[in-house]
Amino acid sequence: EVSSLLSAYSTEADPSSYDDNYRILQQFIEMSMDGNKCELSLLLYPVFLHMYLELVYNNHQTKAKAFFAKFRGEMEHYHDADLHQLSNITTKSHMEGNNFIYNLKSNKFVVRISRESNHLIKKFLEDKNVPIIRNILNVQVTIDEFEGLPRTKNQIWASAGGLCGEAKQEENKAKVYYGLLKEPDIDIPLEDEEDTLEDQTEGGGSSKSKRRKKKEFLSKKNKSDPNAPSVTRIPLPELKDADKVEKIAAAKESLKRIRLAGTDRVSPSVCCYTFTNAFGGVTAVDICDDSTLLAAGFQDSHIRVWSLTPRTLRSVKSASELGLLDKEGDDIFDRMMDDCTGTESKSLYGHSGTVYSLSFSPCRSLLVSASEDGSVRLWSLLTWTNLTVYKGHVWSVWGVKFSPHGHYFASCGGDRVARVWVTDHHQPLRVFAGHLSDVDCVAYHHNSNYVATGSSDRSVRVWDVLNGNCVRTYTGHKKPVMCLAWSPDGRYLASSGEDSMVLVWDISTKVLIAQFKGHTAMVNVLAFSRDGEVLASGGMDNSVKIWDFQQMISDIDSDDIGMLRGHATISDKNYLLSDFPTKSTPILHLHFTRRNLLLAVGVFVNN
């Protein structure tokens, strides 16, 4: 198949005419109006790329080398990684079986330009005698035309960087139900004991403010969101009694939450957990939602779970002992645990390769792990054993994430697909294929209806779990995307990666709305505060940075016409609130507790 794709390159054209053709194109762009210049120069890279490959394919090796050396320096920096790969390919035989070439050939390079600029190109192709360029633009490049003014240099830069150009506007047309699901009605005993106590002592009056707060809290929960999918769109597991207790505890805790925004704003406090003596071995970290458990995956393929509270980790009693217990007792969940097995940390053995990702289930009794051995494993945190091995990914599994409602989880890996599984089936329910390179990270939407993935093809995609369609494609990262996070209201998606930028995408208006620049190395992890006021990011540059997310949202100009055409104007205002460097600890994980205390986890690196 590859060779048939490649045969499109075979031409009879004179190898020496390539230089001239390319130069004519350069001159044309140079001569054009300033407004169109930036857009037109987008054409240079795909033309250069395919001209070089044509030369290589037709065995003009020395010519190709000279062509490459001559014009390479004029390319944008974000193409460096691809150009590096390109420079490795020097003979026709290299082209076969090469993933990079296959991607370029099987997907047309997308260039988005305004109608005006497109018109200029058409005219250029008619006027000048440039058969090679005409051929390339016809066969290898798709021009996605839009109405209105040409984009500015910054706007172009913001969305450039994808392996095969930008995303076509029509790919993002689908409606996304990004709202949160309506919370099930649970009778939350709003600390009535506390209320009566206050009433006794105060005689009413004083507890008013607290009550109002509670009412607000309740009304917020019960309001149904117009953008939310129906509760039955994706079948969700029924709530168990234990889940209800958990939800009540979470609601109680959230009343004590520190406000990170507003007039009485408090800067967040950060507690840093540092691994020592790990010899660089910690590769994955997760903290469960109520911040009581921490799991770490190691390079030597074992997993270890720590308790972050004084409560020890216990396993259940043996079957014969369990039979003796009174199952109706209130404390049955406590009694079924064996106190003798209590330890501060427990190890899980089973993988045969580096563990790359971990995720706790919302109920805290399950853990999924993804490993280099191509398997995803499900562990029970009651018996501390492996329950299931999910095989399906061909190469390494890079990421895994439990659905916020449990039952489902998503994984992604080196085989360029993301999969959605249910815990009780050994085969995946959905396979999301479309990325052109490794899928490096995955994030479940809070309403369990969507999954976001980030890839080494430098794009971010959002998939609909219901029908497996890709509903959003975003380009703009210049290097592989390593981390994703959904904002608590479900409308915004933050992504970060090796290019040390944090980008924020709006699912509703379908555009990039912010670039947070400040990190100096790969950003490993992103975390939204529980109310979505701030975004925390941590990376290989040994620092935790806090960004003023709410301010950024309120600064967005909703009248910006570019928004409708898929390119908003991004303000270059600095939203960095605070920066907390560590001594020598790259940050692997960040987690906001229900009270908005930030937990950071890293490994001490001895230099």
Next chain:
Amino acid sequence: IPQDSVKSIGESIGILQLPDHAMKYLSEETSFRVKEIVQEAMKYCSHRKSNKLKCQDIDNSFKAKNLEPLYGFISEEFIPFRFASGGGRELHFIEDKELDLNEIINGSLPKIPHDVAMKAHWLAIEGVQPSVPENPVPETHFSIEVLKKGDLKEGRKGVPPMKSCHKPENSSLVALKSRFTHELSVEQQLYYKEITEAAVGSSEARRAEALQSLATDPGLSQMLPRFSTFVSEGVRVNVVQNNLALLIYLMRMVKALMDNPTLNLEKYLHEMIPAVMTCIVSRQLCTRPDVDNHWALRDYAARLMAQICRSFSTSTNLIQSRITGTFCKCLHDDKSSLAARYGSVAGLAELGTDVVQNLALPRLQVEGGRIKNILESPLLNPIDRTAAEHLRGLLVKHCGPVIKTIRQPPDHPEEYLKDYGSLGPLICQHIIKLR
């Protein structure tokens, strides 16, 4: 991989006459494949969240390409390259020493490396980095920032960067948490003085006024640390002096602070809880234990403690379980005094019937025996007598309702004697009365 290398590698395995074009092809092809493998390995490296490429990454990339990995290569963190030059050529190499297997087999085992450990510290408190050893020294950070800026702005003009160090002090990213205590305004100082004096003074009317103010006034949060320290220090001093009245006043202050809806005591529990605990389980709280009513103080403090538990205990701080732990330890300790036992039982009783049922009931028999021994001992002093009687009364009062719920009538004193020891008959009477 230059052609020369291909040639020498060929020679090393006995292929002497390699044609030029073959050599060229080999060198190009191997370079390409090596580059491909390294590129793939980089991917594994970044997913390992590391900056350094390791042998393992290369192995993984072999595996992904369906090639046999090179077993037995493990790189250390630090690879010492040695440099040699000769004949106009430069060479970097790793020293590969020959090892004597006998030495390794017969030598002592190497030390087991330390286990992975996890350590927590505060990276920032309310947005400010505390100056603890775990955090980077802020000064170095300052100067680097400043030097960079200086270089950009003034480096060309030839101004020594040291000079510019002092200027943009507030532009630094890291702020140091100051060690100064927070200043109170003059009015606040006056208020603090008045309140504390009235709260422990002799006039009951003024005290009521002061406590009312503490319990209702908003805007006291700035003074809360002072009040907290006042209480904890006050308790510390007055327990030693057995000043019962002052201890009661201090506990009432705690109650007032707890009741104030605008105050959050959570950050001061580390001072409050020990103070209240002292007033519950201390061996002696007054000068004349036989006549003074220190029992009331213990009861009052126990109720306060229960209130603290209800308001602040969570799954993360586990206040309640720590407090019950303290009470139980006191109860199980044979050497603790009767007064302390009284306090522990009172404290447990206030935490609810579940706690009584699980923690106090099992001790009933032992305590009953102890009380009986003391009351029947020939060397009975009045202090022990009142203490024992109070403890007996308390146990009967609190255990009675609990036993009532778990036992069905009819109530026979003999059965109670058998089940609950010497206190059984008394409890039985109590329950019959309750029913």
